Amino acid sequence: MGIYEVGQAVSRLFLSSSYNVKIIGKENIPNEGGVILCCNHISNFDPPLLGAYITRKVHYMAKQELFEKPVLKGLLPKLGAFPVRRGMSDKQALRTALTLLKNGEMIGLFPEGTRSKNGQLGKGMAGAGFFALRSNATVVPCAIIGPYKRNTLILVYGKPIDFTDMKENKATAEDATELIMKEIKHLIETTN
Incomplete structure (x- = not known):
């Protein structure tokens, strides 16, 4: 078991013992190929949560x-x-992300760029749309409902x-980011 898997296990243990965690839609994540998980951002715990309950490794900026x-280095x-x-x-971070996607890896993005202070979904930045249009990766919208x-x-991992x-x-x-944010908003509004 590598450091990533240990980190996943520790994150799962912490999250599951601290909160009543419910995961929906894991089947929407392809088992292989480049994937971009695009999620709203409400807490510092979002990155560990996004990757803790799935088998594939998630890379983050x-x-x-x-x-x-x-x-940390x-x-x-x-x-x-x-x-x-x-x-x-x-440009180096953009190249790194595109290379990871080209090599069939998965990256996690928070299109808002920063945590929401009030828990409401903010405006997405163009970066998520850039990766969606410039790669052949599958884009999976995600929503953390806290x-x-x-x-x-x-x-929720959406379709x-x-x-x-x-x-x-x-x-x-x-335009691409706007579509992603619309899908994230839909997940937030329709999940109970």
């Missing part, structure tokens, strides 16, 4: 500053994280989004 801390890459410089277009309290915490028409019509990254 994490802020560059975390990789400058001695303990060696640990984060083993947990699937790679650095991104926030507040600017980080809050992280003792009551039920729900994670993959079809971007064929958008790619053929040369849609913008913003």
Whole structure:
């Protein structure tokens, strides 16, 4: 068992013992090939939750500053994280994500770019749409329905989004992100 699997097991143990976790739609995640999980962002626990209950490894962009801390510098890459410089277009982070997707890996994205302060779904940034249009990866919308309290915490993996028409019509990254956010909103509104 590698460090990632240990991290998954620890995350599952913590989350399941702290919250009444309900997972819906795991069957919507393809068993192979590039996958982009696009999820709303309400807590620091979202990345571990998104990957704790599924078998495939999830890679995440994490802020560059975390990789400058001695303990985290060696640990984060083993947990699937790679650095991104926030507040600017980080071409290296974009290339890393596209390469992972091309190699059949799975990445987790939070299109809002930051945690929601009030738990409401915010506006998505163009990055998620960029990856959806520039890769052949399957895009799976996800929704975390909280809050992280003792009551039920729900994670829904929705049905993959079809971007064929958008790619053929040369849609913008913003348009693609808008579709992703609409699907996430639908999951939040229709899941009980």
